[in-house]
Amino acid sequence: MSIRIRLLLSYFAMLMVPLVLLTIAIVVISVTVVGDLRSVFTLDTQNKNPIAAILGEESDIAKDIRLRVDSNPDSLRDQKLLQEYSDRLKRINMGLVVRVNDKVDFTSPSLQGTNVAIDLPPFGVEQSPDRFEKVFSEMWVLDRQYDVTFTDGSKGSYYMLLDLDFLGGSAGKFFKMFIVTLLVILVVTNGILTYFVSRKIIRPLHALKRAAGEIKQGNLSYQVKAESRDEIGELAIAFEEMRIKLKDSVDMQLQFEDNRKDLISNISHDLKTPVAAIKGYVEGIMDGVANSPEMLDRYVKTIHSKTIQMDHLIDELFLFSKLDLKRLPFHFEEVDLDAFLQDCTEELQMDVEKRGVKLDYEAPKLPDSAVIIADREKLKRVLVNIIENAVKYMDKEDGRIWMDLRDEGDFYRIVVKDNGQGIAADALPFIFDRFYRADPSRNVDTGGSGLGLAIAQHIVEEHGGIITAGSEQGVGTVIMISIKKRVDRGLME
Ligand SMILES: Nc1ncnc2c1ncn2[C@@H]1O[C@H](COP(=O)(O)OP(=O)(O)OP(=O)(O)O)[C@@H](O)[C@H]1O
Ligand SMILES: [Mg+2]
Known part of the structure; x- marks a missing residue:
C-alpha cells in the first residue's frame, strides 16, 4: 500500500474512530450519570414536554397543600403528611420546609444538613410576584412561601424550594466526563495511528540511514532489503x-x-x-x-x-x-569466410611449413557462401596468433595444423586444430588472460609475452563472437571461433 493511501486512510480513521467512540461514550456516560435516559427526558408519560410536566406537577402539589392548609391549618403539623408531600416534591427535584413560631418544624431529607432553612424569609414577609426570587447557597431557590396561622394561634410558614444543583451538577459532571473521554479518545486514536503509520515510514528510513552510513564508511557490502512495496x-x-x-x-x-x-x-x-x-x-x-x-x-x-x-x-x-581501451578502429565489411580462410592458408602455409609444420584447410560443404560481417585485417591477426601458437608449441616430428569451417545455425565456426604439446587442464581456463603463459618461467625462447590469445579474444568479442579452447596434453589443442552469420536484410524486412 502506498504511503499516500496509508496517510489518507489514517486521516480518515483519525476522524471516524473518535466520532464513533465518542458517540458510544456519550451514551455510556449519560446512562451512568443520570441513570436511565428516559428518566431525563420523559418525566410524564403523557408526551408532554419535560419542563411543562415539572411545572404542572409543581403547581398540582402547591394547590394540594394550599387546599389542605386552608381547610385545616393544623395538618401542617402532621409529619407523615409532610413527608408524603416531600416525597412528591423530590421527584421534581424540590424540597419542603415548614417553620412554626420561627422554629423549623419539618425539612425534606434532601435539605437536611444545609443552611437553606435558616436563610428562609420570616413569617409575614410579602412574597414577590416573581417566583424563584431568592437563591440560597448550594443552588436552592425559593419557589413558594405561604404563611399559616394555626388554631392555637401560633404562626408558621411553609416553603417549597427547587434544587438547581441536580441538573447543573449532572451537566457539570457530564461535561467533565465528556471532555476527559474526548481527550482520551483523541490521544489514544492519534497515538495508535501515528505509531503504526510512522513505524512503516520511520523504521525503513532508519535502515536506509544506517546503510548510507555504512556506505559512507566504505562498507559497500551492506545490503538494504525493501520491507514494503510502497x-x-x-x-x-x-x-x-x-x-x-x-x-x-x-x-x-x-x-x-x-x-x-x-x-x-x-x-x-x-x-x-x-x-x-x-x-x-x-x-x-x-x-x-x-x-x-x-x-x-x-x-x-x-x-x-x-x-x-x-x-x-x-x-x-x-x-x-588500444584494443583494451577500445581505441582501435574496426573496418567492418562483408567477408566470405571460405574465400578468406583459403587466402590466409595460402599466405601462411609457406612460413609454417618452413618451420616443419603442415597447415591444411578443408573447404566446407556448405549450401551457401558463408558470409559474416568482419574486419579482415583483425580477423587475420586472430588466425595468425592461433597458428603461431600451434607452430610454437609443436613438439611432434609430424607437426600438423588442420583448419575447417562449420555451420552452427546462427553462427559460423572456424576450428583450428593442432597435434602439438597441448595445454594442461589447470592452465586451460587462463590462456585467454593477458600475459598468461602456461610456462611459468616465461622462457623467452619458447614463448612470447602471453598477449597473443588475449588480443585474439578482444578482436573476436568486438565482432560479437566467442573464442574457446579445448586441449589434451600430449595430444593437441583446438581453438574455436564462433561468429554470427550476417543477417539477411531481405529476410529482416
Ligand atoms: N596451440 C597451443 N598448444 C599448446 N599451448 C598453447 C597453444 N596455444 C596457446 N598455448 C598456451 O597458452 C599460452 C598463452 O598463449 P598466448 O598466445 O596468449 O601467449 P604466448 O604465445 O605465450 O605469447 P605471445 O602470443 O604473446 O607471443 C601460451 O603461453 C601457451 O602456454
Ligand atoms: Mg601466442
Whole structure:
C-alpha cells in the first residue's frame, strides 16, 4: 500500500474512530450519570414536554397543600403528611420546609444538613410576584412561601424550594466526563495511528540511514532489503541498485588497479630480458670479447634478433592496449569466410611449413557462401596468433595444423586444430588472460609475452563472437571461433 493511501486512510480513521467512540461514550456516560435516559427526558408519560410536566406537577402539589392548609391549618403539623408531600416534591427535584413560631418544624431529607432553612424569609414577609426570587447557597431557590396561622394561634410558614444543583451538577459532571473521554479518545486514536503509520515510514528510513552510513564508511557490502512495496520500498530498491552499481564500479576500479600493476610488472619483466641481453652483447663487443669477425657477426645477429623480439613485444603491447581501451578502429565489411580462410592458408602455409609444420584447410560443404560481417585485417591477426601458437608449441616430428569451417545455425565456426604439446587442464581456463603463459618461467625462447590469445579474444568479442579452447596434453589443442552469420536484410524486412 502506498504511503499516500496509508496517510489518507489514517486521516480518515483519525476522524471516524473518535466520532464513533465518542458517540458510544456519550451514551455510556449519560446512562451512568443520570441513570436511565428516559428518566431525563420523559418525566410524564403523557408526551408532554419535560419542563411543562415539572411545572404542572409543581403547581398540582402547591394547590394540594394550599387546599389542605386552608381547610385545616393544623395538618401542617402532621409529619407523615409532610413527608408524603416531600416525597412528591423530590421527584421534581424540590424540597419542603415548614417553620412554626420561627422554629423549623419539618425539612425534606434532601435539605437536611444545609443552611437553606435558616436563610428562609420570616413569617409575614410579602412574597414577590416573581417566583424563584431568592437563591440560597448550594443552588436552592425559593419557589413558594405561604404563611399559616394555626388554631392555637401560633404562626408558621411553609416553603417549597427547587434544587438547581441536580441538573447543573449532572451537566457539570457530564461535561467533565465528556471532555476527559474526548481527550482520551483523541490521544489514544492519534497515538495508535501515528505509531503504526510512522513505524512503516520511520523504521525503513532508519535502515536506509544506517546503510548510507555504512556506505559512507566504505562498507559497500551492506545490503538494504525493501520491507514494503510502497514509496520507501521503491527507494530501498533504488538504493540497493545504486549500492550494487557503486560496489561493481569500485571492484572494477580495484581490478583495473591490480591489472595496471600486473601490466607494469609484466612489461618490465618482458622488456628487461631482451634489453639485458642486448646490453650484455654490446658490452662484450666494447670489451673486445668478440675478437673475431665470426664472433662479432654472431653477437650482432643476436642483438638484432633481440631487438626484433622487443619490437614484436612493443607492437603487441600497443595493439593490446588500444584494443583494451577500445581505441582501435574496426573496418567492418562483408567477408566470405571460405574465400578468406583459403587466402590466409595460402599466405601462411609457406612460413609454417618452413618451420616443419603442415597447415591444411578443408573447404566446407556448405549450401551457401558463408558470409559474416568482419574486419579482415583483425580477423587475420586472430588466425595468425592461433597458428603461431600451434607452430610454437609443436613438439611432434609430424607437426600438423588442420583448419575447417562449420555451420552452427546462427553462427559460423572456424576450428583450428593442432597435434602439438597441448595445454594442461589447470592452465586451460587462463590462456585467454593477458600475459598468461602456461610456462611459468616465461622462457623467452619458447614463448612470447602471453598477449597473443588475449588480443585474439578482444578482436573476436568486438565482432560479437566467442573464442574457446579445448586441449589434451600430449595430444593437441583446438581453438574455436564462433561468429554470427550476417543477417539477411531481405529476410529482416
Ligand atoms: N596451440 C597451443 N598448444 C599448446 N599451448 C598453447 C597453444 N596455444 C596457446 N598455448 C598456451 O597458452 C599460452 C598463452 O598463449 P598466448 O598466445 O596468449 O601467449 P604466448 O604465445 O605465450 O605469447 P605471445 O602470443 O604473446 O607471443 C601460451 O603461453 C601457451 O602456454
Ligand atoms: Mg601466442
